[in-house]
Amino acid sequence: MKIAIIGADGQLGSDLVRVFSEDHAVHPLTISDVRVEEADRVLRVLTAIGPDAVLNTAAYHRVPDCETHQDTAWQVNGRGALNVAQAAEALGVVNVYFSTDYVFDGSKQTPYVETDCPNPQSVYAATKLLGEYFTRNYSARHFVVRISGIYGRTPSLVKGDNFITAILRQVASGREEIRVVDDEILSPTPTLEIARNTLSLLDQADFGVYHMTCGGACSWFDFTEVIFETLQIETPLVRCSVSDFPAAVKRPAYSVLENAGLKRLGIDRMPHWEDALVRFIREQYPEPGRYGLS
Ligand SMILES: NC(=O)c1ccc[n+]([C@@H]2O[C@H](COP(=O)([O-])OP(=O)(O)OC[C@H]3O[C@@H](n4cnc5c(N)ncnc54)[C@H](OP(=O)(O)O)[C@@H]3O)[C@@H](O)[C@H]2O)c1
Known part of the structure; x- marks a missing residue:
């Protein structure tokens, strides 16, 4: 197949x-x-490429910036998705739009399935939901893929660090302790696993909305504990709350997604978040004890 990938040099795109x-x-x-x-x-x-499928990873996704640059958020996440959907429809090709766990408000205490009602709490989340609707309603052969807490080998140009590199940078700066929130629960997922599972999804003709995250759930504190254990980092790790960091934007406190659609199709091959994280760290940082310490 011929595949066009929009945002090809981004974290997920690469x-x-x-x-x-x-x-x-x-x-x-x-x-x-x-x-x-x-x-x-x-x-x-x-049209010049004539693809069989287009994968659209483009987004304006620095969440606080979306509040202050609302028009840009709408243009890229909403209108952009509409433009890609209309082009895909005109060419009769499959259209894949990557969306977010943030479309939910976080009030549920069990994993969200694809049929749960979204209730976005920020401009970013609302414009991504709009992008979902445009994708679903303007391109018949569509997949909306909701992902969460992504990290990969290639840094996002706009966001810079992923969560792991941001933590290691704090350790390297010589902080006496690292404070991480323990009350934001999700399923962080490496982009490589998303890419592999998107490949399997494209073999299906069962178009619609799919959740695609690692199994299990953790707080960012739990996630950081595994980073520290794997890399043998001894800087004290301190549990704190989102309320300790005054935030301009609401984020869901609980945004665990269940891959119900992938399970129904028998193609849920997403690993548990901890196994995926340890594997990622061992590949990216092969010498425990060295990282974040200089
Ligand atoms: N990061 C997360 O934790 C997370 C969680 C849930 C969902 N998502 C979604 O996952 C997708 C991929 O995220 P990512 O972290 O891989 O982002 P990323 O690294 O910033 O990659 C986005 C790519 O899209 C390009 N792009 C940005 N604006 C564009 C535009 N107007 N037109 C065309 N291309 C444009 C970027 O180019 P430049 O780099 O040159 O700007 C970049 O190549 C996004 O749709 C995001 O909403 C992310």
């Missing part, structure tokens, strides 16, 4: 390129090739 290139002809598109908010160009670029 792993999609890596995984899909093994068996498919990949056309990586960066922001210099196409901006999703430019409808004519989206159609022109995709």
Whole structure:
């Protein structure tokens, strides 16, 4: 198959390129090739490629910035998704839009399934939900893939560090202790696993909304404990609450997703969050004891 990947040099995009290139002809598109908010160009670029599927990872996703730059958030996450959906529909190709656990308000205490009612609490989340609706209603052959707390080998240009590198940077700066929130519960997921499972999903013709996160659930504190244990970091780790950090934007306190759709299709191959994290750390940081200490 011919696969066009929008946002190909991003955190998720680069792993999609890596995984899909093994068996498919990949056309990586960066922001210099196409901006999703430019409808004519989206159609022109995709028409020239003639893909069987387009994977859209483009987003304006620094959550606090979306509150202050609402128009940009809408243009990229909403209008951009509409433009890609309309182009995909015109070309009759499969359209994959990556969305977020943040579409939920976090009030549920058991994992969210795809049929649970979204209730976005921020401009970022609302514009991503809008992108979902455009994808679903303007491109018949669509997959909306909701992911959560992603981390990968390639840093996001706009966000910089992923959670792991941000923590290691704090350790390296010589802080006496590292404080991490223990009351935001989710299922952090490596982008490589998302790329692999998206590949399996594309073999199906069962279009719709899918949750795609690692199994189990943890707080960012639990997640950091595993980083520290795996890398033998001895800096004291202190449990704290989101209320200790005055935030401009509401984030769901509980956003664990159940991969109910993938399970129904018999293709839920997502690992447990802890196994995935340990594997990622061992690959990225092969010498325990060294990292974050200098
Ligand atoms: N990060 C998370 O924890 C998380 C959680 C849930 C869902 N998601 C979703 O997952 C997706 C991928 O996130 P990521 O962390 O891989 O992001 P990322 O690293 O920032 O990658 C996004 C890619 O899209 C490109 N892009 C940005 N604006 C664009 C535009 N207007 N038109 C075309 N391309 C554009 C970026 O180019 P430049 O780098 O040149 O700007 C980059 O290549 C996003 O849709 C995000 O909403 C992320």
